[in-house]
Amino acid sequence: MKIESTGKLQRVLNSGGFAVTAECGPPRGADAEIVRKKGELLKGCVDAVNVTDNQTAIVRMSSIAACAHLVTMGIEPVMQMVTRDRNRIALQSDIMGAYSLGITNILCLSGDHQTFGSQPDALNVFDIDSMNLVRTVQTMREQGQDMSGFELKGAPRMFIGAAANPFADPFEYRVMRLAKKIDAGADFIQTQCVYNLARFKAWMKMAQDEGLTEKVHILAGVTPMKSVGMAKYMATRVAGMDVPEGLIKRMEGVAKPKVAEEGIKICLETIAALREIQGVHGIHLMAIEWEDVVERIVSEAGLLPRP
Amino acid sequence: MIVGEQKPISEIKQIIAPYQKVLILGCGTCVKTCFAGGEDEVAVLASALRLVCKTEGKRIEIEEQTVERQCEDEFIQESAQAVSRNQAILSLACGAGVQAMARRFTTAPVLPGVNTTFMGVLEKPGLFTEECSGCGDCKLAVFGGICPFTRCAKKLLNGPCGGSQNGHCEVSSDIDCAWHLIIERLKALGQMDNLRVYLPPKNWAASLSSGPRKLIREDHML
Numbered sequence: 001m002k003i004e005s006t007g008k009l010q011r012v013l014n015s016g017g018f019a020v021t022a023e024c025g026p027p028r029g030a031d032a033e034i035v036r037k038k039g040e041l042l043k044g045c046v047d048a049v050n051v052t053d054n055q056t057a058i059v060r061m062s063s064i065a066a067c068a069h070l071v072t073m074g075i076e077p078v079m080q081m082v083t084r085d086r087n088r089i090a091l092q093s094d095i096m097g098a099y100s101l102g103i104t105n106i107l108c109l110s111g112d113h114q115t116f117g118s119q120p121d122a123l124n125v126f127d128i129d130s131m132n133l134v135r136t137v138q139t140m141r142e143q144g145q146d147m148s149g150f151e152l153k154g155a156p157r158m159f160i161g162a163a164a165n166p167f168a169d170p171f172e173y174r175v176m177r178l179a180k181k182i183d184a185g186a187d188f189i190q191t192q193c194v195y196n197l198a199r200f201k202a203w204m205k206m207a208q209d210e211g212l213t214e215k216v217h218i219l220a221g222v223t224p225m226k227s228v229g230m231a232k233y234m235a236t237r238v239a240g241m242d243v244p245e246g247l248i249k250r251m252e253g254v255a256k257p258k259v260a261e262e263g264i265k266i267c268l269e270t271i272a273a274l275r276e277i278q279g280v281h282g283i284h285l286m287a288i289e290w291e292d293v294v295e296r297i298v299s300e301a302g303l304l305p306r307p
Numbered sequence: 308m309i310v311g312e313q314k315p316i317s318e319i320k321q322i323i324a325p326y327q328k329v330l331i332l333g334c335g336t337c338v339k340t341c342f343a344g345g346e347d348e349v350a351v352l353a354s355a356l357r358l359v360c361k362t363e364g365k366r367i368e369i370e371e372q373t374v375e376r377q378c379e380d381e382f383i384q385e386s387a388q389a390v391s392r393n394q395a396i397l398s399l400a401c402g403a404g405v406q407a408m409a410r411r412f413t414t415a416p417v418l419p420g421v422n423t424t425f426m427g428v429l430e431k432p433g434l435f436t437e438e439c440s441g442c443g444d445c446k447l448a449v450f451g452g453i454c455p456f457t458r459c460a461k462k463l464l465n466g467p468c469g470g471s472q473n474g475h476c477e478v479s480s481d482i483d484c485a486w487h488l489i490i491e492r493l494k495a496l497g498q499m500d501n502l503r504v505y506l507p508p509k510n511w512a513a514s515l516s517s518g519p520r521k522l523i524r525e526d527h528m529l
Contacts, residue, residue: 084461088508110461110468113478124461128508131465135505147508165469170490176503177466184465184505192469239470239477 007104008076009048010159012282012307013188013217018275019282020303021078021190021219022046022294024070026061035061035069041291043075045298047306048105050190050284053080057117064098071102078161079103082111087127088136092146095137099156107161107190108133112239131184134162138185162186164218166203167196167242175206178216188217190284193234196242197273204277213279220274223286224293225263228252264297271301308428309337309401310435311421313348316355322418323356323397327366330393331356331420332386332408333373334400341435343421344399346373352399352420377404383411390415443513443520449501451492456509458485464506 012019022042027034042049049070053063067077079098081091095106110130114122128136136147137160144155162181166174178189194200200220207213225231228251235243247266254262274280283303287293298304314322323329331349339345353369360367372389374382377400386408390396395416398405401423409417425437440457446464447454456462460478467486470477474487493499511517 110463113460113470115460115478126462127511129461129463129465130468131505132508135507163469168467168469168471169473169484170467170471170487173466173490173502176499180465180503180505240468240472 006157007048007159009078009105010187012047017282017307018303019048019217019219020046020298020306021048021050021282021284022291023050023052023284023286023288024066024077024291025052025055025289026063026066028058028060030061032061032065032069035066036073038291039070039073039075042294043073045295045304045306046285047282048076048078050078050080050107050286053082053109053111054085054117055080055112057084057112057114057119057122059117059119064094064101064103067098067103068101076105077103078105078107080107080109081133082109083126083128083130083133084111084114084124087125088132088147091128091133092136092140095140095156095158096152096154099158100154104157104159105161106137106158107163108137108186109163116239130162131181134160134181134186135184142185159187160185161188161190163191164189165192165240166194166200167192168240171199171203174203175210175212178207179210179212182212182216186216188219188281190219191221192240193221193223193286194270194274195234195247196244197270199242200274201277204279208279217281218279219282219284220277220280221284221286222267222270222274223288224267224290224297225251226260226290227263228259231263264293264300267297268301271297271303308340308426309403309423310341310425310427310437311338311343311401311423312341313343313352313399313421314419316352316359319352319397319420320356320359322420323367323395326393326395328368328370328393328395330370330372330386330389330396332377332389332396332398332400333371334377334398334404335373335375336378338399338401338404338421339373340429344401348399349373377401378407380407380411383407387412441514442509442511444510446506446509449504449506450489451496451498451501453485453489453492455485455489458483458488462509464509466502 024038051063051066054060063079067079070077108130114124137158141157144152164178231248231251234241331353333344333346333349349371353371374385376382390412397418397420398408399420405419426439427435427437430436442456471484476482476484
């Protein structure tokens with residue numbers, strides 16, 4: 001029997017709803033107030049909030065701690081967990097600790113390589129990969145055992161997420177990898193930011209042909225672009241990102257004070273298009289350091305009020 | 308083979324600074340092949356150091372010798388006399404050679420002149436690439452002969468991460484994505500089904516993670 005987690009995100013998705021998640025990057029410091037301020041901006045307009053785990057390999061407040069702050073505010077977090085910094089012992093321990101703090105969703109990732117961060121001299125861990133992490137959380141939840149087979153006193157009943165990047169190469173392997181993540185135990189998938197809708201649709205079609213959209217909830221990633229500089233940066237400097245030339249031209253084509261507005265417009269058009277794609281069960285809105293735009297986008301996309 | 312790179316002369320100068328009589332000892336196997344510590348490199352380094360010391364007004368006597376392999380006692384012993392004539396030994400072997408020398412000769416300090424970098428192959432003249440990390444539990448049969456533990460910057464064993472683009476690793480466009488290579492190779496071999504299988508966490512117990520390893524061959528013991 002599949003044991004259910006206890007969160008809202010799972011309820012929304014399992015009841016056939018269209019889910020909305022957002023993202024909250026913890027601060028580079030110990031000030032919990034910054035997390036709470038971001039939380040306030042997101043409360044009520046999304047079903048759950050992803051909390052990143054030292055994203056781009058830059059040291060920040062731990063994902064678990066920032067998640068716990070959100071829980072006390074009544075906001076449901078999705079704890080991101082990367083295999084870059086912790087071995088299997090620490091990962092399992094933190095999964096149990098997180099669940100004990102009321103964290104019911106996890107997104108299992110390998111993590112950006114440390115060479116992208118502020119401390120490229122660091123040693124990485126990568127004891128297990130993201131696929132193994134998904135399977136580990138599933139085993140903990142459904143068998144109530146850790147990786148050694150030890151019977152846990154209280155199983156962490158996490159709703160398990162994994163990432164997929166339809167824009168990375170080799171393209172034809174991406175759906176096979178998605179299937180593997182589902183088999184390993186992924187309940188939901190959050191994708192890399194969608195700008196190239198044609199390629200995203202092609203990937204979704206392949207997933208559907210394999211019957212995968214019946215087995216997993218796919219939340220398409222969207223990120224509003226604030227400036228032409230940001231668009232160009234994402235197009236050229238962010239690994240695994242696909243920003244079509246046409247979108248950059250469109251951003252360049254408007255007067256400077258209206259660029260951010262154009263970015264929001266593009267984002268809304270993308271959301272509308274994504275909602276038409278069969279198998280897309282929600283969006284993951286990553287408004288990077290632009291949390292105050294989330295409510296407006298969700299509202300104008302016609303996705304408010306949240307259930 | 309073991310690939311190494313000679314340390315910069317400024318660092319070598321600093322390492323040998325306290326000594327007036329130094330033996331530069333080369334190794335005629337791996338580090339010779341990668342131009343870090345063979346007979347030729349010993350000669351070039353000795354000349355360079357003599358010149359530098361002369362310009363700086365420092366007295367130094369440098370002796371040169373190269374043995375076949377510094378990681379085997381049989382060959383190391385050939386250097387015994389030269390070792391006894393000097394205050395310090397600058398070894399141009401890999402780290403194993405330096406330590407084997409230090410184990411054999413306890414009276415003189417054995418100093419490293421090479422940074423040991425990796426286990427690899429000569430891909431083409433002048434290009435050496437890392438291929439194996441000696442994990443003690445080889446799975447190359449599954450991966451079409453390409454090691455993701457060594458050649459993927461994240462040691463992924465269930466497929467490429469989201470950063471792989473146009474066959475390049477997200478870490479640098481100079482690095483081939485190991486997973487791209489694996490997929491291409493398995494496609495050509497008709498073995499793509501290998502990649503549908505979930506691979507459980509790797510057993511690192513056979514690796515350096517369990518502490519320094521030993522290989523015991525009783526049939527070869529005297």
